[in-house]
Amino acid sequence: xxxxxxxxxxxxxxxxxxxxxxxxxxxxxxxxxxxxxxxxxxxxxxxxxxxxxxxxxxxxxxxxxxxxxxxxxxxxxxxxxxxxxxxxxxxxxxxxxxxxxxxxxxxxxxxxxxxxxxxxxxxxxxxxxxxxxxxxxxxxxxxxxxxxxxxxxxxxxxxxxxxxxxxxxxxxxxxxxxxxxxxxxxxxxxxxxxxxxxxxxxxxxxxxxxxxxxxxxxxxxxxxxxxxxxxxxxxxxxxxxxxxxxxxxxxxx
Amino acid sequence: xxxxxxxxxxxxxxxxxxxxxxxxxxxxxxxxxxxxxxxxxxxxxxxxxxxxxxxxxxxxxxxxxxxxxxxxxxxxxxxxxxxxxxxxxxxxxxxxxxxxxxxxxxxxxxxxxxxxxxxxxxxxxxxxxxxxxxxxxxxxxxxxxxxxxxxxxxxxxxxxxxxxxxxxxxxxxxxxxxxxxxxxxxxxxxxxxxxxxxxxxxxxxxxxxxxxxxxxxxxxxxxxxxxxxxxxxxxxxxxxxxxxxxxxxxxxx
Numbered sequence: 378x379x380x381x382x383x384x385x386x387x388x389x390x391x392x393x394x395x396x397x398x399x400x401x402x403x404x405x406x407x408x409x410x411x412x413x414x415x416x417x418x419x420x421x422x423x424x425x426x427x428x429x430x431x432x433x434x435x436x437x438x439x440x441x442x443x444x445x446x447x448x449x450x451x452x453x454x455x456x457x458x459x460x461x462x463x464x465x466x467x468x469x470x471x472x473x474x475x476x477x478x479x480x481x482x483x484x485x486x487x488x489x490x491x492x493x494x495x496x497x498x499x500x501x502x503x504x505x506x507x508x509x510x511x512x513x514x515x516x517x518x519x520x521x522x523x524x525x526x527x528x529x530x531x532x533x534x535x536x537x538x539x540x541x542x543x544x545x546x547x548x549x550x551x552x553x554x555x556x557x558x559x560x561x562x563x564x565x566x567x568x569x570x571x572x573x574x575x576x577x578x579x580x581x582x583x584x585x586x587x588x589x590x591x592x593x594x595x596x597x598x599x600x601x602x603x604x605x606x607x608x609x610x611x612x613x614x615x616x617x618x619x620x621x622x623x624x625x626x627x628x629x630x
Numbered sequence: 631x632x633x634x635x636x637x638x639x640x641x642x643x644x645x646x647x648x649x650x651x652x653x654x655x656x657x658x659x660x661x662x663x664x665x666x667x668x669x670x671x672x673x674x675x676x677x678x679x680x681x682x683x684x685x686x687x688x689x690x691x692x693x694x695x696x697x698x699x700x701x702x703x704x705x706x707x708x709x710x711x712x713x714x715x716x717x718x719x720x721x722x723x724x725x726x727x728x729x730x731x732x733x734x735x736x737x738x739x740x741x742x743x744x745x746x747x748x749x750x751x752x753x754x755x756x757x758x759x760x761x762x763x764x765x766x767x768x769x770x771x772x773x774x775x776x777x778x779x780x781x782x783x784x785x786x787x788x789x790x791x792x793x794x795x796x797x798x799x800x801x802x803x804x805x806x807x808x809x810x811x812x813x814x815x816x817x818x819x820x821x822x823x824x825x826x827x828x829x830x831x832x833x834x835x836x837x838x839x840x841x842x843x844x845x846x847x848x849x850x851x852x853x854x855x856x857x858x859x860x861x862x863x864x865x866x867x868x869x870x871x872x873x874x875x876x877x878x879x880x881x882x883x
Binding site (some may be wrong): 488500501534536537544546553560562564566570575577578595601605616621624 | 791795797800808826830838848858869873880
């Protein structure tokens with residue numbers, strides 16, 4: 378399977394490296410910033426371009442891994458070809474291709490990626506959707522070569538996957554950021570909270586998150602909650618504390 | 631060092647088992663519920679009681695590991711003795727002992743404990759405070775036998791440790807719980823989000839949480855945020871989404 382990547386960001390970087398490792402033939406990297414295309418292409422050892430017109434038209438699979446806001450515009454400019462076109466966006470429907478390509482799909486790895494940080498791709502869930510049974514089967518086959526965890530998800534389901542990821546990853550990281558700030562302000566080392574963070578993530582492997590809940594809110598310990606809200610000087614932090622505690626109590630009932 | 635535990639909850643259970651493992655002599659477990667005292671004492675192979683009057687007075691260290699709300703009441707009822715008295719509460723000051731005991735302190739392991747789940751105590755940070763230098767040094771010495779990570783923290787600092795733990799553990803778990811609910815409602819498997827949760831916890835080992843932040847809010851992607859808020863039917867969820875996104879933007883500026 379010959380592949381062209383449209384995009385050279387975090388996801389495109391990790392996915393293309395993994396695909397190369399698994400024996401796929403990457404023909405070309407396109408990025409509208411030539412230097413970015415070049416950096417990734419040098420790792421992959423393939424061709425690169427910053428011109429949409431020069432995108433190689435002999436690939437079997439075109440993976441669009443670019444910002445949601447410009448995706449459709451870029452799709453509309455790629456010359457017609459025989460390959461399957463897929464995007465990797467959680468929030469966008471497969472329909473974004475409908476005006477331009479019949480054989481299309483989505484290839485959504487549910488993970489947070491960094492360009493520089495390696496990851497064990499074999500454990501990353503990939504959610505596949507195809508415009509036809511044949512396309513879906515081809516995409517599933519390709520996905521199975523790079524990960525052990527392949528799922529199907531409709532565009533509607535994928536929206537909720539992405540939304541859940543915002544809670545489980547982005548908002549969780551923000552909880553860490555608030556903890557980090559509180560510790561720093563009080564001359565306490567952030568690393569001291571790492572074992573707690575690890576254990577919290579580990580616990581839900583064996584318990585549902587509802588059952589794993591601990592702390593003053595789930596105990597309805599109004600005394601401790603009141604004192605902790607007082608400790609928070611920032612009105613926004615106080616508000617976050619109250620709303621989340623309130624919701625924890627809701628969930629426990 | 632001979633020890634009496636006042637309390638038989640999650641923390642008392644894990645700490646007493648670890649102390650026994652490290653060669654401390656546990657004389658007795660007190661709990662106001664006899665059956666709980668008995669269960670833990672049978673694991674430790676020691677004496678137990680549900681009567682405050684019968685608490686063994688020959689120990690070197692008394693570890694009060696009971697609910698914040700009843701701690702001072704129980705302290706006030708324990709007969710005078712020669713041992714050091716400590717509590718294990720994040721939110722309570724060392725001063726809770728001041729009317730009753732001169733040689734006192736705090737022994738605060740920063741972790742979430744379960745009675746049944748084993749943990750690697752050697753990696754759990756323990757924050758120690760003593761009423762005198764001599765007491766603090768004895769407590770630090772004892773703590774060093776059970777963990778590699780010993781810190782000093784004043785009562786004031788410890789309040790913020792506990793508050794940070796609420797964000798990094800309790801509120802983080804609630805983010806998982808919301809994600810779990812959203813996935814369930816859309817017939818998606820919760821386990822598919824585990825690698826993302828793991829990676830999120832792992833990332834902050836090498837990056838500050840501020841720098842590790844990803845997602846629509848930090849990108850100020852108003853379009854995706856608007857769509858995701860629409861997907862959330864529950865007004866409380868919408869509110870949480872907005873407030874946390876807003877705060878992520880604040881932090882990034």
